[in-house]
Amino acid sequence: MSVELLAPAGNLSCLKLAVSYGADAVYIGIGNFSLRNDSTGFSERSIIAATRFAHRAKAKVYGAINFIPHDSDFKSLTNTIKKLERLHLDGVICASAEILRLVKKNTKLPVFISTQQSVLNSAAIAFWKSLGADRVILGRELSIDQIKRLCETSEVELECFIHGGMCTNLSGRCHLSHYYTKRDANRGYCAQPCRWIYQLQEENGFSYDEIFTMGAMDLCAISLIPELLKTGVSSLKIEGRMKSEYYIAACVHGYRSWIDANENQTASESLLKEVMDDLDSCANRPAGTGFLEAKEKPGQIYPVTDSFVNHRFLGIVKKIDKTRFSTNLRNPLRLGEEVTVMSPKQPLRHFIVEKMTNAEGEEIVECHQPMSEVRLQAPFVIPPYSMIRRRNT
Protein backbone atom coordinates (compact mmCIF):
# COMPACT_ATOMS: atom_id res chain seq x y z
CA MET A 1 0.00 0.00 0.00
CA SER A 2 1.24 3.48 -0.90
CA VAL A 3 2.30 5.81 1.90
CA GLU A 4 -0.01 8.73 2.64
CA LEU A 5 1.32 12.25 1.98
CA LEU A 6 -0.33 14.44 4.61
CA ALA A 7 -0.36 18.21 4.21
CA PRO A 8 -1.50 21.07 6.45
CA ALA A 9 -4.16 23.63 5.63
CA GLY A 10 -4.99 26.74 7.62
CA ASN A 11 -7.97 27.65 5.44
CA LEU A 12 -10.09 26.38 2.56
CA SER A 13 -7.89 27.92 -0.13
CA CYS A 14 -4.82 26.13 1.25
CA LEU A 15 -6.75 22.88 1.44
CA LYS A 16 -7.80 23.09 -2.19
CA LEU A 17 -4.21 23.73 -3.20
CA ALA A 18 -2.89 20.88 -1.07
CA VAL A 19 -5.38 18.43 -2.57
CA SER A 20 -4.88 19.71 -6.12
CA TYR A 21 -1.12 19.39 -5.84
CA GLY A 22 -1.44 15.79 -4.77
CA ALA A 23 -1.79 15.43 -1.00
CA ASP A 24 -3.48 12.16 -0.05
CA ALA A 25 -4.81 13.78 3.09
CA VAL A 26 -4.99 17.19 4.71
CA TYR A 27 -5.25 18.16 8.36
CA ILE A 28 -7.10 21.25 9.56
CA GLY A 29 -7.80 22.90 12.90
CA ILE A 30 -11.20 22.50 14.52
CA GLY A 31 -12.57 25.63 16.19
CA ASN A 32 -10.35 26.99 18.95
CA PHE A 33 -9.29 23.53 19.96
CA SER A 34 -6.07 23.11 18.00
CA LEU A 35 -2.51 24.29 18.53
CA ARG A 36 -2.61 27.03 15.89
CA ASN A 37 -4.90 29.50 17.49
CA ASP A 38 -3.93 32.34 15.16
CA SER A 39 -4.88 30.61 11.92
CA THR A 40 -7.96 31.95 10.15
CA GLY A 41 -9.46 28.56 10.57
CA PHE A 42 -12.46 26.75 9.26
CA SER A 43 -16.11 27.38 10.00
CA GLU A 44 -18.50 24.42 9.93
CA ARG A 45 -19.58 25.44 6.45
CA SER A 46 -16.05 25.62 5.16
CA ILE A 47 -15.22 22.23 6.70
CA ILE A 48 -18.13 20.71 4.78
CA ALA A 49 -16.92 22.42 1.59
CA ALA A 50 -13.40 21.19 2.34
CA THR A 51 -14.37 17.57 2.88
CA ARG A 52 -16.56 17.63 -0.25
CA PHE A 53 -13.67 19.00 -2.32
CA ALA A 54 -11.17 16.55 -0.88
CA HIS A 55 -13.37 13.49 -1.18
CA ARG A 56 -14.04 14.21 -4.86
CA ALA A 57 -10.28 13.98 -5.34
CA LYS A 58 -10.20 10.84 -3.15
CA ALA A 59 -8.28 12.67 -0.45
CA LYS A 60 -9.00 12.60 3.28
CA VAL A 61 -9.44 15.40 5.81
CA TYR A 62 -8.43 15.07 9.44
CA GLY A 63 -9.49 17.52 12.13
CA ALA A 64 -6.98 18.58 14.79
CA ILE A 65 -8.30 18.95 18.32
CA ASN A 66 -4.82 18.69 19.73
CA PHE A 67 -4.78 21.31 22.45
CA ILE A 68 -4.58 20.33 26.12
CA PRO A 69 -8.04 20.92 27.62
CA HIS A 70 -9.11 22.31 30.94
CA ASP A 71 -12.30 21.17 32.67
CA SER A 72 -14.08 24.34 31.54
CA ASP A 73 -13.46 23.46 27.87
CA PHE A 74 -15.41 20.24 27.86
CA LYS A 75 -18.93 21.52 27.48
CA SER A 76 -18.26 23.28 24.16
CA LEU A 77 -15.71 20.66 23.16
CA THR A 78 -18.19 17.82 23.62
CA ASN A 79 -20.76 19.67 21.50
CA THR A 80 -18.15 20.15 18.79
CA ILE A 81 -17.10 16.50 18.90
CA LYS A 82 -20.71 15.36 18.49
CA LYS A 83 -20.90 17.32 15.22
CA LEU A 84 -17.68 15.99 13.72
CA GLU A 85 -19.17 13.06 11.89
CA ARG A 86 -21.69 15.14 9.98
CA LEU A 87 -18.82 17.34 8.82
CA HIS A 88 -17.60 14.22 6.94
CA LEU A 89 -14.13 14.28 8.45
CA ASP A 90 -12.03 11.17 8.09
CA GLY A 91 -10.22 11.28 11.41
CA VAL A 92 -9.35 13.33 14.47
CA ILE A 93 -5.93 14.26 15.82
CA CYS A 94 -5.77 14.79 19.57
CA ALA A 95 -3.22 14.97 22.38
CA SER A 96 -5.55 14.12 25.24
CA ALA A 97 -6.73 10.76 26.55
CA GLU A 98 -10.02 12.34 27.56
CA ILE A 99 -10.62 13.81 24.10
CA LEU A 100 -9.76 10.39 22.63
CA ARG A 101 -12.43 8.87 24.84
CA LEU A 102 -15.02 11.49 23.87
CA VAL A 103 -14.38 11.07 20.14
CA LYS A 104 -14.64 7.29 20.44
CA LYS A 105 -17.82 7.58 22.50
CA ASN A 106 -19.59 10.03 20.19
CA THR A 107 -18.32 9.15 16.72
CA LYS A 108 -16.96 6.29 14.65
CA LEU A 109 -13.98 8.37 13.54
CA PRO A 110 -10.42 7.07 13.82
CA VAL A 111 -8.31 8.93 16.36
CA PHE A 112 -4.65 9.80 15.94
CA ILE A 113 -2.45 10.65 18.90
CA SER A 114 -0.60 13.91 18.36
CA THR A 115 3.16 14.41 18.41
CA GLN A 116 2.48 16.53 21.52
CA GLN A 117 2.60 13.27 23.45
CA SER A 118 6.20 12.72 22.23
CA VAL A 119 5.76 8.98 21.68
CA LEU A 120 9.17 7.43 21.04
CA ASN A 121 8.86 3.73 21.97
CA SER A 122 6.73 0.64 21.54
CA ALA A 123 5.38 0.61 25.09
CA ALA A 124 3.98 4.11 24.71
CA ILE A 125 2.45 3.10 21.36
CA ALA A 126 0.90 0.05 23.03
CA PHE A 127 -0.51 2.22 25.80
CA TRP A 128 -2.30 4.51 23.34
CA LYS A 129 -3.54 1.51 21.39
CA SER A 130 -5.03 0.14 24.60
CA LEU A 131 -6.97 3.39 24.93
CA GLY A 132 -8.36 2.99 21.43
CA ALA A 133 -6.01 5.09 19.27
CA ASP A 134 -5.88 4.12 15.60
CA ARG A 135 -2.68 5.91 14.72
CA VAL A 136 0.21 7.47 16.63
CA ILE A 137 2.12 10.47 15.32
CA LEU A 138 5.66 9.82 16.47
CA GLY A 139 7.85 12.34 18.26
CA ARG A 140 10.45 14.06 16.10
CA GLU A 141 13.41 12.68 18.07
CA LEU A 142 13.65 9.39 16.19
CA SER A 143 15.99 8.15 13.49
CA ILE A 144 14.78 6.28 10.42
CA ASP A 145 16.09 3.02 11.89
CA GLN A 146 14.17 3.64 15.10
CA ILE A 147 11.01 4.42 13.14
CA LYS A 148 11.43 1.21 11.15
CA ARG A 149 11.79 -0.85 14.36
CA LEU A 150 8.64 0.67 15.77
CA CYS A 151 6.69 0.00 12.55
CA GLU A 152 7.71 -3.65 12.68
CA THR A 153 5.97 -4.23 16.00
CA SER A 154 3.23 -1.61 16.07
CA GLU A 155 -0.38 -2.72 15.94
CA VAL A 156 -1.55 0.77 15.01
CA GLU A 157 -0.60 3.00 12.10
CA LEU A 158 2.40 5.24 12.62
CA GLU A 159 2.99 8.69 11.16
CA CYS A 160 6.12 10.81 11.10
CA PHE A 161 7.05 14.35 10.12
CA ILE A 162 9.08 14.97 6.98
CA HIS A 163 9.04 18.72 6.54
CA GLY A 164 8.56 22.02 8.27
CA GLY A 165 9.25 23.87 11.49
CA MET A 166 10.43 21.75 14.40
CA CYS A 167 10.39 22.25 18.15
CA THR A 168 13.81 22.29 19.72
CA ASN A 169 12.42 20.91 22.96
CA LEU A 170 10.30 17.83 23.51
CA SER A 171 6.82 18.65 22.28
CA GLY A 172 4.18 19.16 24.92
CA ARG A 173 6.76 19.43 27.72
CA CYS A 174 8.10 22.94 27.20
CA HIS A 175 7.24 25.70 29.69
CA LEU A 176 9.43 28.43 28.21
CA SER A 177 6.58 30.30 26.56
CA HIS A 178 4.63 30.30 29.81
CA TYR A 179 7.71 31.36 31.78
CA TYR A 180 8.48 34.38 29.57
CA THR A 181 5.06 35.47 28.36
CA LYS A 182 2.39 33.54 30.30
CA ARG A 183 1.28 32.16 26.93
CA ASP A 184 0.42 28.47 27.08
CA ALA A 185 2.14 26.50 24.33
CA ASN A 186 -0.17 23.55 24.89
CA ARG A 187 -3.20 25.66 24.03
CA GLY A 188 -1.93 27.12 20.78
CA TYR A 189 -0.22 30.27 22.04
CA CYS A 190 3.44 29.38 21.95
CA ALA A 191 5.57 32.53 21.74
CA GLN A 192 8.53 30.48 20.40
CA PRO A 193 11.12 31.76 22.88
CA CYS A 194 13.42 28.99 21.68
CA ARG A 195 14.01 31.17 18.60
CA TRP A 196 14.82 34.33 20.53
CA ILE A 197 18.31 35.67 20.93
CA TYR A 198 20.20 35.00 24.16
CA GLN A 199 23.61 35.65 25.58
CA LEU A 200 25.41 32.70 27.08
CA GLN A 201 27.19 33.27 30.35
CA GLU A 202 29.40 31.10 32.50
CA GLU A 203 28.63 30.71 36.19
CA ASN A 204 31.49 33.11 37.00
CA GLY A 205 29.79 35.85 34.96
CA PHE A 206 31.90 35.65 31.81
CA SER A 207 29.72 36.24 28.72
CA TYR A 208 30.25 34.98 25.23
CA ASP A 209 29.99 37.55 22.43
CA GLU A 210 28.48 35.14 19.93
CA ILE A 211 24.73 35.10 20.35
CA PHE A 212 23.02 31.92 21.39
CA THR A 213 19.67 30.62 20.25
CA MET A 214 17.94 27.31 20.78
CA GLY A 215 15.96 27.43 17.57
CA ALA A 216 16.03 24.24 15.57
CA MET A 217 16.60 24.07 11.85
CA ASP A 218 13.52 23.25 9.86
CA LEU A 219 13.11 19.64 8.83
CA CYS A 220 13.51 18.68 5.17
CA ALA A 221 13.58 14.94 4.65
CA ILE A 222 13.33 14.93 0.85
CA SER A 223 16.67 13.18 0.45
CA LEU A 224 15.54 10.44 2.85
CA ILE A 225 12.26 9.59 1.13
CA PRO A 226 13.60 6.32 -0.37
CA GLU A 227 14.58 5.08 3.11
CA LEU A 228 11.40 6.37 4.73
CA LEU A 229 9.28 4.49 2.19
CA LYS A 230 10.91 1.26 3.39
CA THR A 231 10.12 1.81 7.09
CA GLY A 232 6.48 0.79 6.86
CA VAL A 233 5.25 4.12 8.19
CA SER A 234 1.69 4.87 7.10
CA SER A 235 1.82 8.62 6.70
CA LEU A 236 4.43 11.27 5.96
CA LYS A 237 3.46 14.62 7.40
CA ILE A 238 4.29 18.17 6.37
CA GLU A 239 4.08 20.76 9.16
CA GLY A 240 2.61 24.19 8.54
CA ARG A 241 -1.03 25.08 9.15
CA MET A 242 0.08 28.69 9.50
CA LYS A 243 2.04 28.62 6.28
CA SER A 244 1.14 30.37 3.03
CA GLU A 245 -0.70 28.95 0.06
CA TYR A 246 2.52 28.98 -1.92
CA TYR A 247 4.48 27.13 0.76
CA ILE A 248 1.92 24.38 0.98
CA ALA A 249 1.59 24.01 -2.79
CA ALA A 250 5.37 23.95 -3.32
CA CYS A 251 5.97 21.41 -0.55
CA VAL A 252 3.22 19.10 -1.69
CA HIS A 253 4.33 19.46 -5.31
CA GLY A 254 7.90 18.54 -4.43
CA TYR A 255 7.14 15.63 -2.12
CA ARG A 256 4.40 14.23 -4.36
CA SER A 257 6.74 14.16 -7.36
CA TRP A 258 9.54 12.53 -5.43
CA ILE A 259 7.41 9.98 -3.55
CA ASP A 260 5.69 8.90 -6.77
CA ALA A 261 8.98 8.66 -8.64
CA ASN A 262 10.48 6.48 -5.92
CA GLU A 263 7.43 4.27 -5.68
CA ASN A 264 7.32 3.91 -9.47
CA GLN A 265 11.10 3.54 -9.71
CA THR A 266 11.41 6.51 -12.04
CA ALA A 267 13.50 8.64 -9.69
CA SER A 268 16.37 10.54 -11.26
CA GLU A 269 18.98 13.12 -10.29
CA SER A 270 17.35 15.74 -12.50
CA LEU A 271 13.97 15.20 -10.87
CA LEU A 272 15.54 15.44 -7.42
CA LYS A 273 17.13 18.73 -8.43
CA GLU A 274 13.76 20.04 -9.56
CA VAL A 275 12.11 18.89 -6.35
CA MET A 276 14.82 20.56 -4.27
CA ASP A 277 14.16 23.71 -6.26
CA ASP A 278 10.50 23.55 -5.19
CA LEU A 279 11.41 23.20 -1.54
CA ASP A 280 14.15 25.85 -1.64
CA SER A 281 11.75 28.28 -3.25
CA CYS A 282 9.54 28.41 -0.17
CA ALA A 283 12.17 28.02 2.57
CA ASN A 284 12.83 30.89 4.94
CA ARG A 285 15.08 29.07 7.40
CA PRO A 286 17.94 26.63 6.98
CA ALA A 287 16.74 23.04 6.95
CA GLY A 288 18.25 19.68 7.77
CA THR A 289 17.25 16.12 8.36
CA GLY A 290 16.80 16.54 12.10
CA PHE A 291 17.06 13.31 14.05
CA LEU A 292 16.20 11.13 11.06
CA GLU A 293 19.81 10.49 10.17
CA ALA A 294 21.18 9.15 13.44
CA LYS A 295 24.75 9.92 12.52
CA GLU A 296 24.04 13.57 11.84
CA LYS A 297 23.60 16.16 14.53
CA PRO A 298 20.03 17.42 14.76
CA GLY A 299 21.20 20.95 14.10
CA GLN A 300 20.30 24.37 15.37
CA ILE A 301 19.84 27.58 13.50
CA TYR A 302 22.06 30.49 14.07
CA PRO A 303 20.76 33.95 13.31
CA VAL A 304 21.63 34.83 9.74
CA THR A 305 21.94 38.40 8.61
CA ASP A 306 21.54 37.69 4.92
CA SER A 307 18.18 36.86 3.41
CA PHE A 308 17.70 33.16 2.96
CA VAL A 309 15.02 33.49 0.29
CA ASN A 310 16.28 32.56 -3.18
CA HIS A 311 12.95 32.74 -5.04
CA ARG A 312 10.17 35.26 -5.24
CA PHE A 313 6.62 34.02 -5.32
CA LEU A 314 4.77 35.95 -8.02
CA GLY A 315 1.19 34.76 -7.78
CA ILE A 316 -1.56 32.23 -8.24
CA VAL A 317 -2.94 32.07 -11.78
CA LYS A 318 -6.54 32.99 -12.56
CA LYS A 319 -8.68 33.90 -15.58
CA ILE A 320 -6.97 31.17 -17.58
CA ASP A 321 -7.53 31.03 -21.33
CA LYS A 322 -5.39 28.11 -22.43
CA THR A 323 -1.92 29.72 -22.53
CA ARG A 324 -2.94 33.15 -21.33
CA PHE A 325 -3.59 33.91 -17.70
CA SER A 326 -3.79 36.68 -15.14
CA THR A 327 -2.35 36.96 -11.68
CA ASN A 328 -2.19 39.48 -8.85
CA LEU A 329 1.54 40.01 -8.51
CA ARG A 330 3.04 39.50 -5.06
CA ASN A 331 6.53 40.63 -6.15
CA PRO A 332 7.93 42.83 -8.95
CA LEU A 333 8.20 41.42 -12.44
CA ARG A 334 9.66 42.84 -15.67
CA LEU A 335 9.91 41.83 -19.30
CA GLY A 336 12.76 39.46 -20.07
CA GLU A 337 12.69 37.71 -16.71
CA GLU A 338 12.29 33.97 -16.52
CA VAL A 339 9.17 32.71 -14.77
CA THR A 340 8.77 29.22 -13.36
CA VAL A 341 5.31 27.68 -13.53
CA MET A 342 4.40 25.14 -10.86
CA SER A 343 1.26 23.15 -11.72
CA PRO A 344 -0.51 20.36 -9.87
CA LYS A 345 0.96 16.96 -10.61
CA GLN A 346 3.13 18.30 -13.43
CA PRO A 347 6.83 18.98 -13.73
CA LEU A 348 8.07 22.55 -13.39
CA ARG A 349 8.06 24.57 -16.59
CA HIS A 350 9.67 27.88 -17.46
CA PHE A 351 9.16 30.72 -19.86
CA ILE A 352 10.59 34.17 -20.52
CA VAL A 353 8.15 37.03 -20.09
CA GLU A 354 7.93 38.60 -23.55
CA LYS A 355 4.68 40.49 -23.12
CA MET A 356 2.83 41.76 -20.08
CA THR A 357 -0.40 43.82 -19.90
CA ASN A 358 -2.05 45.53 -16.96
CA ALA A 359 -5.68 45.29 -15.86
CA GLU A 360 -6.61 47.94 -18.46
CA GLY A 361 -5.07 45.91 -21.25
CA GLU A 362 -2.12 48.27 -21.75
CA GLU A 363 1.26 46.76 -22.42
CA ILE A 364 3.73 47.37 -19.63
CA VAL A 365 7.46 46.78 -19.25
CA GLU A 366 7.48 46.11 -15.54
CA CYS A 367 5.16 46.00 -12.55
CA HIS A 368 6.13 46.91 -8.99
CA GLN A 369 2.77 47.54 -7.39
CA PRO A 370 1.87 44.68 -4.99
CA MET A 371 -1.28 42.78 -5.93
CA SER A 372 -1.59 44.56 -9.29
CA GLU A 373 -3.28 42.39 -11.84
CA VAL A 374 -1.18 41.54 -14.89
CA ARG A 375 -1.87 39.32 -17.86
CA LEU A 376 0.83 37.05 -19.22
CA GLN A 377 1.21 34.54 -22.02
CA ALA A 378 3.06 31.24 -21.68
CA PRO A 379 4.17 28.96 -24.52
CA PHE A 380 2.16 26.10 -22.99
CA VAL A 381 -1.30 25.48 -21.55
CA ILE A 382 -1.70 26.57 -17.93
CA PRO A 383 -3.78 24.28 -15.67
CA PRO A 384 -5.95 25.57 -12.81
CA TYR A 385 -4.26 26.16 -9.45
CA SER A 386 -0.90 26.83 -11.12
CA MET A 387 1.49 29.25 -9.43
CA ILE A 388 4.33 31.30 -10.81
CA ARG A 389 7.64 32.31 -9.26
CA ARG A 390 11.02 33.63 -10.32
CA ARG A 391 14.54 33.32 -8.99
CA ASN A 392 16.09 36.16 -7.02
CA THR A 393 18.61 38.05 -9.13
Added chain:
Amino acid sequence: MTVHNWYLYSPDDDPQLRPDADVLLVSDPQFSNLPNPQIQTSELAEICNVGHALKLEMFLLMDQLLDEDQLQKLRTYLPWIEAIGFDGVMFADVGVGYEILTKGLRLKSVYDPGDLISSSGEAHQFLKQGFDLVVPSRNLSFDQALLIAQKHKKRILFDLRRFRVLAASKRKLLSDYFENKKIKKQADTYWMIEEKRKSGLEIKESDAGTFVVGRLPSPEVCYSTMRSYGAHFLLDIPQKGERK
Protein backbone atom coordinates in the same frame (compact mmCIF):
# COMPACT_ATOMS: atom_id res chain seq x y z
CA MET B 1 -1.39 5.34 49.35
CA THR B 2 -1.64 7.45 52.50
CA VAL B 3 1.62 9.36 52.22
CA HIS B 4 1.65 13.05 51.50
CA ASN B 5 4.96 14.91 51.53
CA TRP B 6 7.57 14.05 48.94
CA TYR B 7 11.09 15.38 48.68
CA LEU B 8 13.78 14.95 46.05
CA TYR B 9 16.64 13.11 47.73
CA SER B 10 20.20 14.34 47.79
CA PRO B 11 22.99 12.77 49.88
CA ASP B 12 23.98 16.29 51.00
CA ASP B 13 20.60 17.10 52.52
CA ASP B 14 20.18 17.24 56.26
CA PRO B 15 17.28 14.88 57.08
CA GLN B 16 16.34 17.21 59.92
CA LEU B 17 15.24 19.77 57.34
CA ARG B 18 12.52 17.44 56.19
CA PRO B 19 11.00 15.98 59.36
CA ASP B 20 7.61 15.82 57.64
CA ALA B 21 8.80 13.70 54.72
CA ASP B 22 6.78 10.66 53.84
CA VAL B 23 8.48 9.81 50.53
CA LEU B 24 11.95 10.33 49.15
CA LEU B 25 12.28 10.59 45.40
CA VAL B 26 15.68 9.48 44.11
CA SER B 27 16.86 10.59 40.64
CA ASP B 28 17.63 7.41 38.81
CA PRO B 29 21.25 7.43 37.58
CA GLN B 30 20.27 5.94 34.20
CA PHE B 31 16.80 7.20 33.39
CA SER B 32 16.46 10.66 34.89
CA ASN B 33 17.16 13.81 32.88
CA LEU B 34 19.47 15.37 35.45
CA PRO B 35 20.83 12.59 37.64
CA ASN B 36 22.56 13.51 40.87
CA PRO B 37 26.27 12.80 40.23
CA GLN B 38 26.60 11.59 43.83
CA ILE B 39 24.15 8.74 43.32
CA GLN B 40 25.41 5.64 41.52
CA THR B 41 23.30 2.67 40.48
CA SER B 42 25.35 0.46 42.81
CA GLU B 43 24.27 2.60 45.77
CA LEU B 44 20.54 2.46 45.16
CA ALA B 45 19.90 -0.59 47.32
CA GLU B 46 21.61 1.01 50.29
CA ILE B 47 19.81 4.32 49.77
CA CYS B 48 16.53 2.45 49.68
CA ASN B 49 17.32 0.57 52.89
CA VAL B 50 18.28 3.77 54.72
CA GLY B 51 15.04 5.40 53.62
CA HIS B 52 12.96 2.45 54.78
CA ALA B 53 14.78 2.44 58.11
CA LEU B 54 13.56 6.04 58.53
CA LYS B 55 10.04 4.79 57.73
CA LEU B 56 9.96 6.57 54.39
CA GLU B 57 8.63 5.26 51.10
CA MET B 58 11.27 5.27 48.39
CA PHE B 59 10.55 6.13 44.78
CA LEU B 60 12.80 6.47 41.76
CA LEU B 61 12.50 9.42 39.39
CA MET B 62 12.74 8.35 35.75
CA ASP B 63 11.74 11.48 33.83
CA GLN B 64 13.40 10.77 30.51
CA LEU B 65 11.38 10.02 27.38
CA LEU B 66 12.80 6.73 26.19
CA ASP B 67 13.64 5.45 22.76
CA GLU B 68 13.33 1.74 22.00
CA ASP B 69 16.88 0.86 23.03
CA GLN B 70 16.37 2.53 26.39
CA LEU B 71 13.03 0.76 26.77
CA GLN B 72 14.73 -2.59 26.29
CA LYS B 73 17.21 -1.75 29.07
CA LEU B 74 14.37 -0.60 31.29
CA ARG B 75 12.64 -3.95 30.91
CA THR B 76 15.42 -5.70 32.82
CA TYR B 77 16.03 -2.76 35.14
CA LEU B 78 12.53 -2.41 36.58
CA PRO B 79 12.37 -5.93 38.12
CA TRP B 80 15.75 -5.25 39.73
CA ILE B 81 14.50 -1.95 41.15
CA GLU B 82 11.57 -3.81 42.66
CA ALA B 83 13.84 -6.56 43.98
CA ILE B 84 16.08 -4.11 45.87
CA GLY B 85 13.07 -2.70 47.58
CA PHE B 86 11.94 0.49 45.89
CA ASP B 87 8.27 1.18 46.37
CA GLY B 88 7.58 2.86 43.06
CA VAL B 89 8.61 4.98 40.11
CA MET B 90 7.73 8.50 39.01
CA PHE B 91 7.98 8.73 35.25
CA ALA B 92 7.30 11.12 32.37
CA ASP B 93 7.05 8.52 29.60
CA VAL B 94 3.70 6.76 29.58
CA GLY B 95 5.48 3.71 28.15
CA VAL B 96 7.30 3.26 31.47
CA GLY B 97 3.96 3.15 33.24
CA TYR B 98 2.61 0.68 30.71
CA GLU B 99 5.57 -1.61 31.38
CA ILE B 100 4.91 -1.49 35.14
CA LEU B 101 1.22 -2.22 34.68
CA THR B 102 1.53 -5.00 32.14
CA LYS B 103 4.61 -6.88 33.32
CA GLY B 104 3.22 -7.95 36.70
CA LEU B 105 5.43 -5.58 38.69
CA ARG B 106 4.28 -4.45 42.13
CA LEU B 107 5.94 -1.04 41.81
CA LYS B 108 3.64 1.90 42.39
CA SER B 109 3.36 4.24 39.44
CA VAL B 110 3.30 8.04 39.40
CA TYR B 111 2.76 9.65 36.00
CA ASP B 112 4.16 13.16 35.55
CA PRO B 113 3.91 14.34 31.93
CA GLY B 114 4.59 18.02 32.62
CA ASP B 115 1.60 20.15 31.59
CA LEU B 116 -0.29 17.44 29.72
CA ILE B 117 -2.75 16.66 32.55
CA SER B 118 -4.82 19.83 32.90
CA SER B 119 -8.29 18.53 33.68
CA SER B 120 -9.97 16.09 36.04
CA GLY B 121 -11.14 14.05 33.04
CA GLU B 122 -7.59 13.68 31.80
CA ALA B 123 -6.37 12.63 35.25
CA HIS B 124 -9.20 10.11 35.40
CA GLN B 125 -8.18 8.43 32.15
CA PHE B 126 -4.71 7.62 33.46
CA LEU B 127 -5.83 6.66 36.94
CA LYS B 128 -8.42 4.36 35.39
CA GLN B 129 -5.66 2.58 33.51
CA GLY B 130 -4.06 1.72 36.82
CA PHE B 131 -1.54 4.45 37.59
CA ASP B 132 -1.46 5.11 41.32
CA LEU B 133 -0.92 8.87 41.18
CA VAL B 134 -0.80 11.52 38.49
CA VAL B 135 0.85 14.95 38.59
CA PRO B 136 -1.30 17.73 37.14
CA SER B 137 0.05 20.68 35.20
CA ARG B 138 1.87 23.40 37.12
CA ASN B 139 0.00 25.87 34.95
CA LEU B 140 -3.41 25.69 36.61
CA SER B 141 -5.48 28.18 38.54
CA PHE B 142 -6.54 27.40 42.11
CA ASP B 143 -10.04 26.43 41.01
CA GLN B 144 -8.72 24.16 38.26
CA ALA B 145 -6.30 22.44 40.64
CA LEU B 146 -8.93 22.16 43.38
CA LEU B 147 -11.41 20.45 41.06
CA ILE B 148 -8.83 17.84 40.14
CA ALA B 149 -7.95 17.24 43.80
CA GLN B 150 -11.62 16.98 44.76
CA LYS B 151 -12.46 14.47 42.04
CA HIS B 152 -9.45 12.25 42.56
CA LYS B 153 -8.92 12.19 46.27
CA LYS B 154 -5.59 10.79 47.39
CA ARG B 155 -4.40 10.14 43.86
CA ILE B 156 -3.00 13.52 42.89
CA LEU B 157 0.57 14.73 43.48
CA PHE B 158 1.13 18.49 43.16
CA ASP B 159 4.66 19.57 42.29
CA LEU B 160 5.24 22.67 44.40
CA ARG B 161 8.97 23.01 43.82
CA ARG B 162 10.17 26.45 42.85
CA PHE B 163 12.90 25.49 40.45
CA ARG B 164 12.19 22.92 37.80
CA VAL B 165 13.04 21.91 34.29
CA LEU B 166 11.30 24.38 31.97
CA ALA B 167 12.38 22.74 28.76
CA ALA B 168 14.05 19.46 27.82
CA SER B 169 15.64 18.73 24.48
CA LYS B 170 17.33 15.63 23.17
CA ARG B 171 19.67 17.93 21.25
CA LYS B 172 23.09 18.83 22.68
CA LEU B 173 22.53 22.56 22.26
CA LEU B 174 25.54 23.73 24.24
CA SER B 175 27.96 21.33 22.57
CA ASP B 176 26.59 22.25 19.14
CA TYR B 177 26.96 25.97 19.93
CA PHE B 178 30.56 25.71 21.08
CA GLU B 179 31.52 23.43 18.22
CA ASN B 180 29.91 25.71 15.67
CA LYS B 181 31.59 28.81 17.09
CA LYS B 182 34.88 26.94 17.49
CA ILE B 183 35.02 27.78 21.18
CA LYS B 184 36.15 25.28 23.81
CA LYS B 185 33.27 24.21 26.02
CA GLN B 186 34.33 24.80 29.61
CA ALA B 187 31.47 23.39 31.64
CA ASP B 188 28.13 21.62 31.48
CA THR B 189 26.12 24.44 33.09
CA TYR B 190 25.67 27.98 31.83
CA TRP B 191 23.22 30.83 32.08
CA MET B 192 21.23 32.08 29.12
CA ILE B 193 20.23 35.73 29.35
CA GLU B 194 17.41 36.83 27.07
CA GLU B 195 18.42 40.07 25.37
CA LYS B 196 15.60 42.20 26.80
CA ARG B 197 15.60 40.79 30.33
CA LYS B 198 18.22 40.96 33.03
CA SER B 199 17.59 37.63 34.64
CA GLY B 200 18.78 34.40 33.15
CA LEU B 201 17.90 30.77 33.09
CA GLU B 202 20.26 27.96 33.89
CA ILE B 203 20.98 25.72 30.91
CA LYS B 204 22.59 22.35 31.46
CA GLU B 205 23.69 19.55 29.24
CA SER B 206 23.88 15.89 30.16
CA ASP B 207 24.03 12.64 28.24
CA ALA B 208 20.24 12.81 28.00
CA GLY B 209 20.23 16.19 26.24
CA THR B 210 19.87 19.87 27.15
CA PHE B 211 17.75 21.20 30.00
CA VAL B 212 16.68 24.71 30.90
CA VAL B 213 15.97 25.17 34.58
CA GLY B 214 14.13 28.08 36.06
CA ARG B 215 11.62 29.22 38.54
CA LEU B 216 7.97 29.02 37.72
CA PRO B 217 5.39 30.36 40.13
CA SER B 218 4.10 27.48 42.18
CA PRO B 219 0.70 26.31 41.12
CA GLU B 220 -2.05 28.14 42.95
CA VAL B 221 -2.41 25.35 45.41
CA CYS B 222 -3.51 25.86 48.95
CA TYR B 223 -1.63 23.19 50.87
CA SER B 224 -4.17 22.71 53.64
CA THR B 225 -7.19 22.71 51.31
CA MET B 226 -5.69 20.20 48.90
CA ARG B 227 -4.33 18.16 51.80
CA SER B 228 -7.88 17.73 53.08
CA TYR B 229 -8.59 15.82 49.84
CA GLY B 230 -5.62 13.59 50.42
CA ALA B 231 -3.38 15.25 47.83
CA HIS B 232 0.34 14.59 47.81
CA PHE B 233 2.97 17.31 47.45
CA LEU B 234 6.47 17.36 46.03
CA LEU B 235 8.23 20.02 48.04
CA ASP B 236 11.50 21.89 48.14
CA ILE B 237 13.86 21.13 50.97
CA PRO B 238 13.57 24.31 53.09
CA GLN B 239 16.74 26.36 53.29
CA LYS B 240 18.32 26.87 56.72
CA GLY B 241 16.40 29.48 58.60
CA GLU B 242 13.50 29.33 56.20
CA ARG B 243 10.14 28.82 57.82
CA LYS B 244 8.00 26.04 56.41
